[in-house]
Amino acid sequence: MGFTELWDSLLPIGRDERTGGYRRYSWTQPDTDCRAWFTAAAAERGLRIDCDRDGNLWAWWIPPPDDSGGSAVAARAAGPQPAVGAIVTGSHLDSVPDGGAYDGPLGIVSGFAAIDLLRDRGVEPVRPVGVAAFAEEEGARFGLACLGSRLLTGAVDPAAAAALSDSAGIRLPEAMAAAGLDPAAIGPDDDLLAGIGAFVELHIEQGSALGGLGAAVGLADGIWPHGRWRLDFNGRADHAGTTRLADRRDPMLPYAVTVLAARQAAADHGALATIGKVVAEPGGANAISSAVRAWLDARAPDEATLDRVVSEVCAQAEAAAAAYGVEVSVRRESFTARLGFDAGLRDRLASALSARGIAAPLLATGAGHDAGVLAGRLPTAMLFVRNPSGVSHAPAEYAEPADCLAGVTALATVLEDLAGP
Numbered sequence: 001m002g003f004t005e006l007w008d009s010l011l012p013i014g015r016d017e018r019t020g021g022y023r024r025y026s027w028t029q030p031d032t033d034c035r036a037w038f039t040a041a042a043a044e045r046g047l048r049i050d051c052d053r054d055g056n057l058w059a060w061w062i063p064p065p066d067d068s069g070g071s072a073v074a075a076r077a078a079g080p081q082p083a084v085g086a087i088v089t090g091s092h093l094d095s096v097p098d099g100g101a102y103d104g105p106l107g108i109v110s111g112f113a114a115i116d117l118l119r120d121r122g123v124e125p126v127r128p129v130g131v132a133a134f135a136e137e138e139g140a141r142f143g144l145a146c147l148g149s150r151l152l153t154g155a156v157d158p159a160a161a162a163a164l165s166d167s168a169g170i171r172l173p174e175a176m177a178a179a180g181l182d183p184a185a186i187g188p189d190d191d192l193l194a195g196i197g198a199f200v201e202l203h204i205e206q207g208s209a210l211g212g213l214g215a216a217v218g219l220a221d222g223i224w225p226h227g228r229w230r231l232d233f234n235g236r237a238d239h240a241g242t243t244r245l246a247d248r249r250d251p252m253l254p255y256a257v258t259v260l261a262a263r264q265a266a267a268d269h270g271a272l273a274t275i276g277k278v279v280a281e282p283g284g285a286n287a288i289s290s291a292v293r294a295w296l297d298a299r300a301p302d303e304a305t306l307d308r309v310v311s312e313v314c315a316q317a318e319a320a321a322a323a324y325g326v327e328v329s330v331r332r333e334s335f336t337a338r339l340g341f342d343a344g345l346r347d348r349l350a351s352a353l354s355a356r357g358i359a360a361p362l363l364a365t366g367a368g369h370d371a372g373v374l375a376g377r378l379p380t381a382m383l384f385v386r387n388p389s390g391v392s393h394a395p396a397e398y399a400e401p402a403d404c405l406a407g408v409t410a411l412a413t414v415l416e417d418l419a420g421p
């Protein structure tokens, strides 16, 4: 099965017929179906399948033993962990609400397709090659982005993760147990990480720089620091038709000021700040809300700028809340520091690609990725595939089939180089 058939077999899972967007939230039925799809794709290729203690999936192409030391590699690979020096690719299968088809899945389908291509070419790696699917990368259900890779690497405390709950109040351990996992086992896995030599994530570009550069694929330079902050505005519920304006404590008003403050602070500092999720409680059209909960997503080229943007937004939220008789509290839900990918690995990828005549310009991004989290423990790199409109986290996200195939070729090229003799 080539890229196209594999891609088509994943497309229907978790797609909302009305919007055309994906709702693949961790540990729900669509996520379970995506996991079954992953397992079937791996089994069809004769790859060994593991699920780690944090619910991340791994499919392993293990080289056969040989007389030049490969047998030791294979002997370790037969155990519960991969051999030393494994080369892993992959991404995630979960989505944001009404997300596009490509963010995450493109990296996983391309990983399997790259293995197919290498086998067709008769390539025999000397190191294991893995395809990984990381859990809850978007944080769409439990609020903490890259939860699976953060748990794996120890970037989040397992007790803090176990305290996370979704919008229905279901806690992470309950959701994992319902999906057949053991939530008591979550936490870092140093042995698994010690077996991996490098991680290369292929991802759709989330912007349209490659289009302007005339390149089908690019290489990641770094990731802007970014995070999410939850703002709770607590006011007083009342009648919309009878309460005098002077008597109101309407949380919607400081919330509205905060939305505009975010936009202004981002514009003033060359950053990005977005309130994309808001919940008004109890949500009556003819009532003043008792509370408004809003999530601020902020990203900037450096941490000092990010701090400045978030401080300015919070200061304005507090001032407006005081002016309207509302209480506001702010809690940081997730944060990822500025990250530069491993320069040695990136240069090696660039020369392997250029030896095959593939030009891959360097791009910085404001989007977070599991590769960014794993970079704290391993050499990691990223390949981007051109996105003509630049739209992402939305149903219109798209890459041309020819560019997806160019991505598979580029990924196969770097896997062959890294996993070869």
Ligand code: GLV
Pocket: 137, 138, 145, 366, 367, 368, 369
């Ligand atoms: C992940 O896609 C993020 O940057 O929000």
Ligand code: MN
Pocket: 096, 103, 138, 393
């Ligand atoms: Mn995403």
Ligand code: MN
Pocket: 092, 103, 104, 137, 203, 368, 369
């Ligand atoms: Mn992604």
